[in-house]
Amino acid sequence: MESQLSPSPQSAWVGIDVSKARLDVVWLRAGRHAHRVFANTSPGFEAMLAWWQASRIDPVRICLEATGSYSDALAHFLAAHGLPVCVLNPAILVAYRKSEQVRRKDDRTDASLLARWAISHQPRLWQPLPEPIWQLRLLLNRREDLLRMRGQERHRLQAGRLTPWSAAHVQTHLAWLQQAIRTCERQIWLLLRQEPCLLPLWHRLQTIAGIGKLSAAALIAHIGQIERFEQVGALVSLAGLATTTRQSGTSVLGRPHIDRHGRRDLRSLLYWCAITAMRVDPQIAAWADRLRQRGKPKKVIIVAVIRKLLHLVYGVWKSGRDYDPTKVLGPAA
Numbered sequence: 001m002e003s004q005l006s007p008s009p010q011s012a013w014v015g016i017d018v019s020k021a022r023l024d025v026v027w028l029r030a031g032r033h034a035h036r037v038f039a040n041t042s043p044g045f046e047a048m049l050a051w052w053q054a055s056r057i058d059p060v061r062i063c064l065e066a067t068g069s070y071s072d073a074l075a076h077f078l079a080a081h082g083l084p085v086c087v088l089n090p091a092i093l094v095a096y097r098k099s100e101q102v103r104r105k106d107d108r109t110d111a112s113l114l115a116r117w118a119i120s121h122q123p124r125l126w127q128p129l130p131e132p133i134w135q136l137r138l139l140l141n142r143r144e145d146l147l148r149m150r151g152q153e154r155h156r157l158q159a160g161r162l163t164p165w166s167a168a169h170v171q172t173h174l175a176w177l178q179q180a181i182r183t184c185e186r187q188i189w190l191l192l193r194q195e196p197c198l199l200p201l202w203h204r205l206q207t208i209a210g211i212g213k214l215s216a217a218a219l220i221a222h223i224g225q226i227e228r229f230e231q232v233g234a235l236v237s238l239a240g241l242a243t244t245t246r247q248s249g250t251s252v253l254g255r256p257h258i259d260r261h262g263r264r265d266l267r268s269l270l271y272w273c274a275i276t277a278m279r280v281d282p283q284i285a286a287w288a289d290r291l292r293q294r295g296k297p298k299k300v301i302i303v304a305v306i307r308k309l310l311h312l313v314y315g316v317w318k319s320g321r322d323y324d325p326t327k328v329l330g331p332a333a
Contacts, residue, residue, distance in 0.1 A: 012057040015114030016064040017107040018071045023048065024107035027057055028115045035108055040070065045077045059083055061118040065090045069141070079128050086118065087126040089237070093117070129224045132195040137221040139191065143184045150177045188217055200320075207322040208312050209284055210277030215269060219313060222266045232314040239266045241307055267306070274305040283325040284308070 012029035023038045025048055036051055038044040052059065062078055062085045064071055071087065078085040093110065096117050102109065117123075128134070153174050156162060162170065192202045198220060205216035222238075229235045240263065277284045284305060291301045316323050 010056055010058040011060045013115045013118045014052075014057075014059045014062040015111040015116070015118065016062065016074070017111040017114065018064050018067050018074060019107065020070055022107075023074065024111045025051075026108065026111040026115050027052070027055070027059070028112070028119065029057060033112070033115075035111070040074070042073075042077070045074060049081065061086055061122060063088055063114040063118040063123070065093060065114070075126060076128055079126065085126050086123045088114070088117075088123065091237070127228075130197070132191065132198055133221060133224050136188065136191055136198070136217060139184060139188050140218055140221050143181060143188070146177055146181045146184060150174060150181070153177065185214075189213075192217060201317065204316055204320070204322055205313060208277075208309065208316060209281030209323075209325065210273040210275075210309065211313075212276075215273050218269050222263065222269070223313075223317075226314065226317045229314070232311055235314050236307060236310055238263060239270060239306075239310060240264065241267065241303065241310070270306045270309055271302065273309055274302055277309060278302075278305060281325065 010029075012027040014025065014027045016026075017024040018040065021040055023040050023044060024035070025038060026033060026035045034055065036048075038048045038051075062083055064074065064085070064087060066087050066089060075085055075087050093113060096113060097105075100113070100116075102113060129137070153170050156170055157167065157174075192198050201220060202213075202216050205211050205219055206213065211219070223229075223235065226235075229238075278288050279285070287308070288301050288305055291304060296304070312323055
């Protein structure tokens with residue numbers, strides 16, 4: 001956490017609840033507050049700045065939740081204008097709402113809670129991703145869009161409720177989508193090979209069992225910069241894999257479970273990496289088998305392997321060295 005800030009009379013803390021179409025903006029200053037709604041568009045961003053200027057406020061911290069494509073454009077806009085923006089894990093607001101015993105749930109209340117959290121915690125400023133990583137993320141998002149469209153078209157064909165003309169049109173679109181996916185993947189490989197800051201890391205991550213070309217690229221895009229994670233636990237939380245328990249005295253004892261407050265897409269990616277790793281890597285397979293012999297359920301074992309992979313990714317990325325399974329998990333037999 002940064003040192004205590006010394007606000008001026010014009011200083012204000014701003015919370016922004018971001019949704020697909022609108023921004024609920026609340027600013028707090030010396031016992032005063034105001035709320036306005038703007039469109040989640042470039043003109044809406046400009047109108048928000050004009051409102052702040054007319055209100056004569058100087059934002060100390062502008063807090064918003066990380067909501068993927070809905071918040072990315074706003075965060076980059078604020079940072080480009082030199083404003084102190086903080087992009088928070090959604091789990092933070094969930095926990096803060098409980099601590100403040102706030103039962104009301106609406107966009108204005110969420111924006112106000114974000115502003116109040118900024119006052120009490122004064123979080124670190126958000127820094128935009130380096131341009132190559134940002135481009136990689138956009139390309140991977142586009143590939144996912146194309147894959148989703150291909151799946152929809154295949155489902156239409158399998159359903160069999162199409163006229164001959166419609167079926168032919170879907171087939172043509174499927175061929176175009178397949179070519180577009182290949183073209184998008186070529187752009188991904190080209191970007192990775194042209195960037196000296198990404199190429200060695202991309203190859204290094206592929207030395208970890210279960211992580212291939214696409215999954216290594218996706219990990220780079222999801223994580224961005226390993227330096228922003230002081231400990232591997234922060235990376236585990238990003239994926240929503242932190243373990244929570246529910247216990248009270250001797251009568252209430254819930255099973256430990258993952259909190260799922262992190263990025264679901266990252267968790268899904270790591271799930272398939274873990275399934276592959278247990279199949280192809282003798283050391284990980286032997287470790288998973290030891291867990292199975294101790295009576296651990298299948299889901300618990302998979303989550304344990306996912307967490308292990310995240311630790312391996314963190315270590316390989318931080319150390320700048322290839323993965324050596326014998327040093328981490330020992331011999332397979």
